[in-house]
Amino acid sequence: xxxxxxxxxxxxxxxxxxxxxxxxxxxxxxxxxxxxxxxxxxxxxxxxxxxxxxxxxxxxxxxxxxxxxxxxxxxxxxxxxxxxxxxxxxxxxxxxxxxx
Amino acid sequence: xxxxxxxxxxxxxxxxxxxxxxxxxxxxxxxxxxxxxxxxxxxxxxxxxxxxxxxxxxxxxxxxxxxxxxxxxxxxxxxxxxxxxxxxxxxxxxxxxxxxxxxxxxxxxxxxxxxxxxxxxxxxxxxxxxxxxxxxxxxxxxxxxxxxxxxxxxxxxxxxxxxxxxxxxxxxxxxxxxxxxxxxxxxxxxxxxxxxxxxxxxxxxxxxxxxxxxxxxxxxxxxxxxxxxxxxxxxxxxxxxxxxxxxxxxxxxxxxxxxxxxxxxxxxxxxxxxxxxxxxxxxxxxxxxxxxxxxxxxxxxxxxxxxxxxxxxxxxxxxxxxxxxxxxxxxxxxxxxxxxxxxxxxxxxxxxxxxxxxxxxxxxxxxxxxxxxxxxxxxxxxxxxxxxxxxxxxxxxxxxxxxxxxxxxxxxxxxxxxxxxxxxxx
Numbered sequence: 140x141x142x143x144x145x146x147x148x149x150x151x152x153x154x155x156x157x158x159x160x161x162x163x164x165x166x167x168x169x170x171x172x173x174x175x176x177x178x179x180x181x182x183x184x185x186x187x188x189x190x191x192x193x194x195x196x197x198x199x200x201x202x203x204x205x206x207x208x209x210x211x212x213x214x215x216x217x218x219x220x221x222x223x224x225x226x227x228x229x230x231x232x233x234x235x236x237x238x239x
Numbered sequence: 240x241x242x243x244x245x246x247x248x249x250x251x252x253x254x255x256x257x258x259x260x261x262x263x264x265x266x267x268x269x270x271x272x273x274x275x276x277x278x279x280x281x282x283x284x285x286x287x288x289x290x291x292x293x294x295x296x297x298x299x300x301x302x303x304x305x306x307x308x309x310x311x312x313x314x315x316x317x318x319x320x321x322x323x324x325x326x327x328x329x330x331x332x333x334x335x336x337x338x339x340x341x342x343x344x345x346x347x348x349x350x351x352x353x354x355x356x357x358x359x360x361x362x363x364x365x366x367x368x369x370x371x372x373x374x375x376x377x378x379x380x381x382x383x384x385x386x387x388x389x390x391x392x393x394x395x396x397x398x399x400x401x402x403x404x405x406x407x408x409x410x411x412x413x414x415x416x417x418x419x420x421x422x423x424x425x426x427x428x429x430x431x432x433x434x435x436x437x438x439x440x441x442x443x444x445x446x447x448x449x450x451x452x453x454x455x456x457x458x459x460x461x462x463x464x465x466x467x468x469x470x471x472x473x474x475x476x477x478x479x480x481x482x483x484x485x486x487x488x489x490x491x492x493x494x495x496x497x498x499x500x501x502x503x504x505x506x507x508x509x510x511x512x513x514x515x516x517x518x519x520x521x522x523x524x525x526x527x528x529x530x531x532x533x534x535x536x537x538x539x540x541x542x543x544x545x546x547x548x549x550x551x552x553x554x555x556x557x558x559x560x561x562x563x564x565x566x567x568x569x570x571x572x573x574x575x576x577x578x579x580x581x582x583x584x585x586x587x588x589x590x591x592x593x594x595x596x597x598x599x600x601x602x603x604x605x606x607x608x609x610x611x612x613x614x615x616x617x618x619x620x621x622x623x624x625x626x627x628x629x630x631x632x633x634x635x636x637x638x639x640x641x642x643x644x645x646x647x648x649x650x651x652x653x654x655x656x657x658x659x660x661x662x663x664x665x
Binding site: 149151152154155159162184187188190191192193194195196199202 | 248249250252253255256259260263296298300323325346347348349350351
């Protein structure tokens with residue numbers, strides 16, 4: 140089994156985290172659908188939003204992944220997008236939240 | 240201060256994040272969310288005046304936050320705008336500031352501390368701007384509007400000195416003047432209570448920075464409940480002046496007591512314990528005083544002491560921001576080494592200043608003296624901790640801890656100092 144990825148999240152945000160993580164899981168499928176349809180604009184917007192929220196919630200990796208999705212979508216780079224979505228899904232499987 | 244914020248961002252997650260941090264800090268705050276993608280443009284009919292601050296994102300779907308910022312800043316009802324940028328967008332942040340943004344925040348590494356710091360600064364700026372505008376709109380006061388009982392105060396000694404009228408107070412006498420304000424002893428008419436009134440010098444009322452500092456003093460102290468902190472009764476403004484009404488101390492200050500020779504070693508320790516109690520209260524509110532000195536320790540009629548003059552006090556988060564460090568403020572005799580070096584501060588800086596006061600109370604002289612401020616500052620940074628005179632050796636370990644050059648070698652908190660002092664005499 141792959142190692143867990145520990146994310147330290149402010150205790151002030153504890154009430155928001157279940158919903159935030161649930162939306163992230165659902166978003167992976169949305170991104171996959173958009174990629175299959177070649178909707179790079181939607182992926183750009185989604186990646187940009189993920190980039191903006193991830194770090195603030197305590198998930199800096201999501202900011203990085205979101206930035207990759209945004210940049211790759213702007214360039215229409217399908218291969219990079221597939222890699223980013225795979226990393227996104229892997230991260231969401233492995234992330235473990237610790238409230239500080 | 241309560242808060243009414245407008246958050247303009249196309250990310251629901253980010254709007255929720257900001258709203259949550261605001262709700263934790265200000266439970267009574269109102270947060271209005273605006274999603275440009277689903278709600279469209281904010282047009283000229285949208286009333287911005289009811290908001291204390293706006294947080295505005297840069298890229299919002301197809302909307303350009305910079306263009307929105309330029310348009311908003313042309314409006315007279317626009318509150319301070321905190322611009323939200325993404326990773327690698329430092330140029331955008333600079334552009335935003337040039338186009339009237341009050342501050343910017345990086346979304347990808349946003350912390351609660353940074354958000355709250357920015358919001359507090361924006362709220363203070365908003366209040367200062369409101370007061371300045373109101374004073375500018377009001378011409379010379381009308382006799383018809385004058386209340387029956389008005390304190391008439393001469394702002395100076397010359398025959399042409401400006402007259403200050405503050406509703407509800409009767410002036411007894413001028414006490415003194417400092418860097419930005421003049422202080423009077425006045426009587427509150429409603430209950431005959433003697434009160435100190437601090438009035439911001441009129442020439443500074445048009446300067447937003449000084450106004451913000453003046454308002455900040457009230458904002459910070461009014462939150463603290465401690466009998467060792469000066470009570471603030473009122474803050475307001477007339478057509479030309481801004482004032483704070485605060486507690487009057489009948490029994491003078493610590494400077495006077497040190498000079499008169501009444502402070503024995505035992506009394507010094509007791510006074511230090513009271514100062515530590517006051518510091519604990521302000522530090523728990525995230526405030527560093529930064530100007531602790533005998534002149535700012537006042538005594539009531541029952542001989543209890545209180546700390547006054549929060550004119551250069553700062554929220555700890557403010558002190559640590561990059562825009563705030565690098566400026567040395569405060570009286571050089573009591574500056575901590577980190578203050579002297581212009582470094583980030585926390586409550587341990589006030590403990591150092593308290594240590595200097597303790598040394599002075601015990602030894603009847605200051606530990607560091609010099610002929611120039613720079614030389615004095617260097618002594619705080621580099622000179623060894625002086626020894627107390629003979630007969631006071633038992634207090635030297637306490638002095639060594641309080642005056643340690645490295646904050647990590649001092650008491651970690653005012654509470655720790657209190658605990659130490661509680662065991663000291665036993």
